[in-house]
Amino acid sequence: MSYTVLSLKWRPRSFAEMVGQDAITRTLRNAFQQNRVAQAYLFTGPRGVGKTTTARIVAKALNCPESPGNPCNECSTCREIDESRNIDVLEIDGASNRGIEEIRNLRELIKYAPVNSPYKVFIIDEVHMFTGPAFNALLRTLEEPPAHGKFILATTDVHKVPATIISRCQRFDFNRIAPATIQDRISAILEAEHIKIDVPSLELISHKADGSMRDALSILDQVIAYSGEAIHIEATREVLGIVPVDQYFAVSAAIRAKDGAALVEQIRAARRKGISAEVFVQDIETHFHHLLIAGFEGGATLIDHGEEIQKRYEEESRQWDRRDLLRIGQQLSELRIRVGRIESAYLLIEMWLLKLTEMDRSVAIEELIQTLGGARNRPPAVKPTQTPAPAPRQEPTPSPRKPQPKKPKEAGDLFTPPSAAPETPTVQEPTPTREPAGDSDRKP
Numbered sequence: 001m002s003y004t005v006l007s008l009k010w011r012p013r014s015f016a017e018m019v020g021q022d023a024i025t026r027t028l029r030n031a032f033q034q035n036r037v038a039q040a041y042l043f044t045g046p047r048g049v050g051k052t053t054t055a056r057i058v059a060k061a062l063n064c065p066e067s068p069g070n071p072c073n074e075c076s077t078c079r080e081i082d083e084s085r086n087i088d089v090l091e092i093d094g095a096s097n098r099g100i101e102e103i104r105n106l107r108e109l110i111k112y113a114p115v116n117s118p119y120k121v122f123i124i125d126e127v128h129m130f131t132g133p134a135f136n137a138l139l140r141t142l143e144e145p146p147a148h149g150k151f152i153l154a155t156t157d158v159h160k161v162p163a164t165i166i167s168r169c170q171r172f173d174f175n176r177i178a179p180a181t182i183q184d185r186i187s188a189i190l191e192a193e194h195i196k197i198d199v200p201s202l203e204l205i206s207h208k209a210d211g212s213m214r215d216a217l218s219i220l221d222q223v224i225a226y227s228g229e230a231i232h233i234e235a236t237r238e239v240l241g242i243v244p245v246d247q248y249f250a251v252s253a254a255i256r257a258k259d260g261a262a263l264v265e266q267i268r269a270a271r272r273k274g275i276s277a278e279v280f281v282q283d284i285e286t287h288f289h290h291l292l293i294a295g296f297e298g299g300a301t302l303i304d305h306g307e308e309i310q311k312r313y314e315e316e317s318r319q320w321d322r323r324d325l326l327r328i329g330q331q332l333s334e335l336r337i338r339v340g341r342i343e344s345a346y347l348l349i350e351m352w353l354l355k356l357t358e359m360d361r362s363v364a365i366e367e368l369i370q371t372l373g374g375a376r377n378r379p380p381a382v383k384p385t386q387t388p389a390p391a392p393r394q395e396p397t398p399s400p401r402k403p404q405p406k407k408p409k410e411a412g413d414l415f416t417p418p419s420a421a422p423e424t425p426t427v428q429e430p431t432p433t434r435e436p437a438g439d440s441d442r443k444p
């Protein structure tokens with residue numbers, strides 16, 4: 001018996017079976033119920049979220065003789081459309097039919113009435129690949145469409161579709177599908193397929209699919225091929241080439257503790273596992289992003305992981321100053337861009353992450369003032385005022401703020417209480433450091 005990939009076997013065939021695009025499904029169903037189906041639709045959104053699937057369902061709803069508006073999926077018309085071999089429903093790939101000749105043919109085809117059905121339906125996938133003349137020809141068709149013609153355009157890149165075309169269509173923006181929705185769906189599919197899976201695998205796959213149901217199902221195909229009828233997290237990680245989350249916590253802990261040896265050990269372990277440098281850096285970046293989010297009240301619940309891991313993020317986040325996380329995040333996104341360009345990427349990763357262990361901690365201005373104030377035996381509550389000419393021993397006025405007469409010449413000025421000005425200048429330490437050490441030799 002031949003194996004049908006899950007994304008084909010479980011492709012939704014009716015509006016009721018569609019997953020994760022509720023608003024679009026409801027609007028389309030209502031359009032059929034109220035007999036207000038548009039002449040042309042434009043479906044936009046990332047790949048694998050159901051655009052072409054929905055287009056086929058609309059085509060069936062238009063032409064199914066048994067149950068118009070809600071395809072029966074039993075009649076020959078429905079079955080032919082599902083198998084892309086219905087004479088009145090033409091599926092055109094924008095990438096390979098982008099020239100003016102093909103569009104001329106299309107215009108010829110449109111002139112003829114449908115053979116067996118009420119409508120001639122044109123599904124144009126990846127329509128943004130059309131050339132300028134092809135778009136012009138399409139526009140003329142959309143301007144004067146025959147009564148029997150219906151158009152469904154689909155694209156992953158709506159910005160490349162001319163506004164004149166977009167304005168002739170009813171537009172639907174398909175969303176990335178939420179991980180929880182993907183998880184529910186694959187869990188139901190696996191139950192029907194009599195395949196057991198543990199919860200961490202479910203979470204990992206639905207997270208890794210990045211909003212695409214098709215990607216989730218093709219990952220699942222791979223994992224099933226590897227694991228058989230019982231899927232465990234170790235095997236899932238192996239198939240996906242995923243570094244366990246522990247390892248990312250070990251990386252952040254090593255940076256925090258300025259432990260270079262431990263850090264290099266983690267990086268080399270990832271390399272030995274065959275994780276690509278890009279994926280590794282991206283995952284570390286995501287990890288620090290999670291740490292940042294977890295530092296906000298209720299932020300951990302926004303992390304697409306189980307409760308246990310959310311709690312770990314919350315705990316680790318408490319060990320960090322938010323500004324340090326922001327700076328590290330910035331460094332990592334710069335590293336990610338560089339890693340894509342060079343061959344010895346792992347060497348760069350080691351150098352870059354080791355640099356992070358040398359980074360100075362952020363110092364809050366309030367702390368700095370306290371330190372300075374303490375050194376001068378002043379009460380710690382003294383705050384800098386911005387009065388132009390301070391009278392001696394003037395009390396600080398917190399509000400309203402007055403315009404500053406001149407810009408401070410050096411950073412120290414800003415943090416020194418004005419009454420300290422007449423004193424003999426002393427070396428002011430520490431000075432606030434905003435950039436990581438070694439910033440000037442960042443460029444090779």
Ligand SMILES: [Zn+2]
Pocket residue numbers: 064065066067071072073074075076077078079
């Ligand atoms: Zn039917």
